[in-house]
Amino acid sequence: MEREFEQLGNKNSFWQQGSRILLAVSGGADSFVLLRLMEKMRIKYDFFIGVAHINHQLRPSSTKEAQDLAQYCQEHAIAFYERKWEDVPHAGVEEAARTFRYAFFEELMQDYYFDTLMTAHHADDQLETMLMKMIRDGQLKNAMGIKMRQAFAGGKLIRPLLSFSKEEIYSYASLENLPYFEDESNYYLDVQRNRLRQQVVPLLKSENPQILAHFQQLSQQLIWAEEIIEEKVRKWCSEYLTEQEAAISFAVKDFLILPKRERYFTLQYLAQKIKREYDVSISEDNLQKIVKLLGEDKAQWQLDIAAGWRVVKMYEKLTIGKKISNHSAKTFHFKVGESGFLSENEWLAIVPITEKVNLPEKVKLWSEISQPLALNFPNEVIIRKRVDGDRIQLTKSLRKKVSRILIDKKVPNDIREKTWVITDVNNHVLAVLPIAFSYLSIAVETDKIHYRLLYKYQ
Template sequence: MEREFEQVGNKKIFWQQGSRILLAVSGGADSFVLLRLMAKMSQKYDFFIGVAHINHQLRPSSTKEAQALAYYCQMHHIAFFERKWEDVPHAGVEEAARRFRYAFFAELMQEYYFDTVMTAHHADDQLETMLMKIIRDGQLKNAMGIKVRQSFAGGKLIRPLLSYSKKEIYDYAKKENLPYFEDESNYYLDVQRNRIRQQITPLLKAENPQILAHFQQLSQQLIWADEIIETKAAAWISKYVKQKEENLSFKVKDFLNLPVRERYFTLQYLAQKIKQSYEVTISEENLQRILKLLTTNKAQWQLDVAAFWQVLKMYEEVIIGKKAIPNEAKTFHFRVGDSGFLSETEWLAIVPAHQNVNLPEKVKLWSEISQPLALNFPNEVIIRKRMDGDRIQLKDSLRKKVSRILIDKKIPNDRREKTWVVTDTNNQVLAVLPITFSYLSIAVETDKIHYRLLYKYQ
């Protein structure tokens, strides 16, 4: 196994001299095998490895296992990084845990300059994942399963054990006398993956011992097929779809000129691009509705596809984009010295730094943010509700979407829509109340403070 692992790793350039590779190690046999193999390769090919471990705290033995893994890494002079999962949800634990893990890996890659993260997914994982995806949603894009290599956090995500069966991995772990741990939760049949692992895959393997190789082959073919589909869809979108701010549009006749077999995948690819650019998800159900509506003779129709997003057909044109802001949405203009209520539970003032503020009685006990303002803070600002596409300059080299900040801060959806942004007259975002301020609007310690923004809220 070592010889084959080395040959494949060199051929596919899983590593090279000077690489910095982060290994995701749970403590199970598969991840310990990955750790042992990569430790041997690192010594032979002169690259650095580190271990990332998530203590999910879902089992009583989790802490002891994390301590044992940390000790193992210490004894073998391997960098070890651990994070505990504190906010475990009541539902959707598996997907939430996955998001938490990969967020941790991305953070480590950026902070410690790792160029690659490796996970210990193997051929049995591939079979289980593909079966789960087919059972859950029957989507080609999901049915392709786990990719051997993909881009991740500015580097690469590689699964070098994907061609090895669980039996091969356990045989190697036994041969090397590795101190791995067994997760008893892998046997709980209230988890779908466990039911597939315990009850279905043994039957499939008995039916055909080549089932793992066949599913790996099928996965690769589906990946190639998806690449062909995306190439054609991207070419059509580039030619026929026009984009203006937060609206995308195309001519109905251009879309209907596509063969029926290509319409779905083209629209699905467009929805994927919308999700990447605007964080708006168009469901499979809505994709099917759009396809059906486009073949009707209705001159005009409208379909809500997400919060504040819709698809409009207006005679010969289809427009996908954000709904117009209702007339009742308020916009405020403030100058230094102005104050007033933004809503029943929010009050704002921009005042000279040392001036006493005459607070309305109603707001005196409300929560407060008092922000010293930079000397070059504009004379006039606009306070409005946030809009998709708003970005704020947090540092000289860091500009971030307001929507992403709200997600990162775990602001509930109902509060996100109530968020106010402060902009200058050129629509440059200076603050997101009460979340953050642009570095352009914050006074530094050496500045003489002339003004401050006072925000009271309940």
């Protein structure tokens, strides 16, 4: 085993002279074997090793085991770092323990300048993990199991024992007379991993002794497949994806060019990106709904995917992002000659045509609409958000719902929600900014123009 381990380490550059390698050692047979192997390698290749141990305090023997491990490290001139887990949750213990462990490892990597973290995951762990993932969610990305190497805490995380079976590890531990500990909780059948370990894996091994090698081979093939998929999706995203604060979007036509299989993996990649950057999870069910909805000929739709997040399709554009609330929208009263901001991105003035408008500096380069106003335009108007039932008189004979105008103009839903209407004090709609004006507000060529409405926006 030592010879195979050394050959594997040299082939994959697990170490080099001067490396600083942190070993995650629980005290079980697998982690003690990793420790012993790395002790022998450090003599031969001249690198530094340290041991990180978490005292989970879940068993009466935990403290004694931590003390014995500390004593072992002292006797073998190995740096030892221990941390106790004080705040043990009542539920989700396994995941919480893992989070706690890796946070400690990351801290040690940064504080003591370790460039590598090694854990003692072995081939049986790989088989168990892949079975668990396939049972739980059936996701390709998760089914690949445990990677032998990945980035971690500014360095790398390596699992150098993944190609060795549990039997090989226990045989080596016995040969070396290692003082490892047995965790009795590994035999509790109320834990899924333990049930697989005790009841399922032995049956699979009896069916085919090569099962561990086959699953390791499958894991590698899945990793390669995922890398191919991710490379292709990343290329598409770099070309077609637009990113804003807490939102990503793309043109639907560019998405629908993709074959259906690529549409799914593109959305899955975006879901992982959103999870990583915003800690927002998009369920598999919602991913399937998005794929289906994008394949249908609907001009607009929206789907809530998480608290405060939604997917919105507006004609030729799809956006995944935070919901935008209009609860803070105000109602403004403007008199002729007044000006002011309606929002951070909108400014309005109703001014005499003969006067020079004193524009705020920030709005000077914004887009604008300048509308001459009819002589009978009221001296005071109300500016508010549109409501159901609003109608505007476009001509003497044509009165139309504001909502219908917005639909006809193909105004996206999110813009519709931001639309302002201008009314007189009797609630007659004079304008829909920046879409339409009532014929009663528009100055005709024969009018002597006294005022204009200036709307600046970005």
